[in-house]
Amino acid sequence: LDEIRNRMQGQQKHIEDTKKIVLETYRCFKVMLETFGSCKTDKEEATPLPLYQRIYNKVASWIRPGLFLFSAVLILCSASIFLNVRLVERMQQLQDNDMKYRYLLMQGQADGETFDMLENKFKWQRDNGFIRSLTDSVMDFEYRIQKQAEALERARLLNEQAEQLKKEADKLGKP
Missing domain, CATH: 1.20.5 (Single alpha-helices involved in coiled-coils or other helix-helix interfaces)
Structure with a gap:
């Protein structure tokens, strides 16, 4: 109890x-x-906001750090892809122009028919097989020219050495 x-x-x-x-x-x-x-x-009477302030408030409310970061990364990636595509196209054009110039140097002449043929094959009706064979022939020509230049340089150096030795022999022979 x-x-x-x-x-x-x-x-x-x-x-x-x-x-x-x-x-x-x-x-x-x-x-x-x-x-x-x-x-x-x-409660006081609220004054209406100007149009730019209302737009700013709307946009500011939409932008959150995550959304802003995602948008910024998306814009950067898009710009990077666009610029890389443009860069690749420009590099291809520069390589083509370089190859055309080297071909004209190899030919030793530059007439309208050659220009027309090169522009047609490189630009208007691109023929990759022709471009590869042209590149190979130009590189082979440049390789042969380089070897020939090296041989001429060696011959020149040997001639200089021979003349120098001849002068020394003449000095030794005439006391």
């Missing part, structure tokens, strides 16, 4: 504590409502 009485007293104490908490919460809630109500009654 004492145990039941102790439990009842404990429950009554908990009920009183709960009442205090509820009353305090109600009082805080009532103060909050009064505060909000006073703000509502003191």
Whole structure:
């Protein structure tokens, strides 16, 4: 019986504590409502924003760091791809022009018919087989010219050495 009485007293104490908490919460809630109500009654007339400010606010609300970063990366990648494609096209054009120039040097002449044939094969009706064979023939010609130039240079150096040795022999022979 004492145990039941102790439990009842404990429950009554908990009920009183709960009442205090509820009353305090109600009082805080009532103060909050009064505060909000006073703000509502003191509402000022809002002035309309200019068009540029409304657009700025709209755009600023859309831009989040993740969206902004994604957009920036997407724009950078697109620009990079576009510029790389343009660079590849330009490099191809420069290589073609270089090969045409080297072919004309190999031929030793530059007439209208040769120009027309080269422009036709390189630009208007691109013929990759012709371009490969032309490149191979030009590179072979340049290789042969380089070897010939090296042989001529060696011959010139040998002649210079021979003349120098001849002069030294003449000096030694005439005391």
